[in-house]
Amino acid sequence: MTTAENQNWRSIRDELNRRIAKRIWLPGELIPGEVELAEEFGCARATVNRALRELASTGLLDRRRRAGTRVARHPVRKATFSIPITRIEVEDRGAAWSHRVLSNDRLPAPAQVAERLGIKPGQDLLHQTSVHFADREPFVLEDRWISIDTVPGILDVDFSHISANEWLVQNVAFTRGDFVLCAANASRTEADILDTKPGAALFIVERTTWNLDMPITSVRLAYAPGYQVRMEI
Amino acid sequence: MTTAENQNWRSIRDELNRRIAKRIWLPGELIPGEVELAEEFGCARATVNRALRELASTGLLDRRRRAGTRVARHPVRKATFSIPITRIEVEDRGAAWSHRVLSNDRLPAPAQVAERLGIKPGQDLLHQTSVHFADREPFVLEDRWISIDTVPGILDVDFSHISANEWLVQNVAFTRGDFVLCAANASRTEADILDTKPGAALFIVERTTWNLDMPITSVRLAYAPGYQVRMEI
């Protein structure tokens, strides 16, 4: 019965994955329990558990106490989407990064921004707009609101060499973030800044982050045409 | 030293997360080893290991043998991006789903499609274009190439009630996928189909999937204006 000893959890995961891929186990089907699989693979139950947990975390299996483990009927697979520092994102593309601050003002929070951050409208925030460049070509336009309450140090930062993005990432940890991805036509102003035509399709990322329920920043990133996000599963 | 017994790995994870968020441990700093943390929390090393592994998997910690565990300097955090069945995506928005097949032809693979799928140009594929509707409003335009070799059954499917998307998800497991997200201006044809104006900014998803190195399908999804992808960390 034991066909292979010295299995590690990865090889067990791969074998179970194969059985799902090859439809040896059909969607919705109950698969053997941890104890039975441990016997089959000649390993401890904890090792099988590790493999099953990984597959469940990618959406391939549904696990419930008492009910057992089933192959997911609607395999809503999950891909990871990473949030890099813009400077590093540019440099990873083999380009030289630079940036320019367009505006930097203390302003009361507009209603929409206050709602996103979960604060009272009118609270003092730092509003900054800036452009990041890749080899002198506009790369992304950043429109950012920062909570002065949470991040008082932001008022003393010299933004000539470090962007608000990178300063925040390095100086303020965040525990929670909301993200919205969408597409939008460039306004005249955006087109001018990004060196494109009004109406050009821009990839937009809106990101709001908190640190333990303290709002940090809400930012809208408008990427120059041609920008792509790549992911793998 | 032991401040709390009966800790589970989640509470240990949360406590370590708090120390990172509060900058008790600074970015780049070496944190105590597993043995030491296990003593502090009064639990087994494996329990601490579980908590540390979770934090490392979200990008908050960098772990290396011999070198120890450090707080990530550039916390490239990861969000999960799920790949739903379009029908379910529409219904989750409280709308009624329907779809219409615009074309369905056996064609030799164009070079670009062949390259994406990793097959020889000219190989026979099924090319299908279709529109999904949400409450009779165009939702997404789908341009799909399917490998007949890998999925011969696709030729016998009645697409009047099930979309290729859903049929494939339910009938062909996939083990690997590439995704590209970007924005594009609607062509005249796309605008007509999606009931918008030429030039409108469309959110584009290009997705290619394989099952154990057998190519399944490559699809380009052009979402009607207003579409957003939401994620949380």
Next chain:
DNA sequence: AAGTGGTCTAGACCACACC
């Protein structure tokens, strides 16, 4: 060489969900 994380074991008890 030595210290760190990576993994595995054998066993145990618990929580939950279905009976």
Next chain:
DNA sequence: GTGTGGTCTAGACCACTTC
């Protein structure tokens, strides 16, 4: 009640990396 997964333990050996 009862069976399943969820978690924990105490110990062990291994793999990798830095010294």
